[in-house]
Amino acid sequence: MGYSTLLDVKQLLALEEEDTEFDVRLREHIKSADGIIDAKLAAQSLSVGSPVPQNIIDASKRYAAWLFRREVDPAGLETFKLEADFFVETHITSVPGATGVDMVIGQDES
Secondary structure, rough: OOOOOOOHHHOOOOOOOOOOOOHHHHHHHHHHHHHHHHHHOOOOOOOOOOOOOOHHHHHHHHHHHHHHHHOOOOOHHHHHHHHHHHHHHHHHOOOOOOOOOOOOOOOOOO
8 A cells, every 4th residue: 555545646636536537647656656755765774664654645645746747737746746855854854863865945856
């Protein structure tokens, strides 16, 4: 199971829950989003615990929304990525002993 749900991402994108047109793609993007998070955490020798912290859920749905918007409607897509990066960084710095990531909010990592 992913760090965020299909419904989380649909709500963020203002898609109707009953509209299933993009569900397969959104689920794929959630998997990719979680992979991005896992890689960022692994670089700091961290992993996601259970239950999944809220910052990780928030990052997952925003990365998934960013990946989806890149394909469908690129207007405003960077906001999702910047917010996702912020939530991951916030999680990393909240873990005792973690050093954090050298990243400036607004820095384009793509």
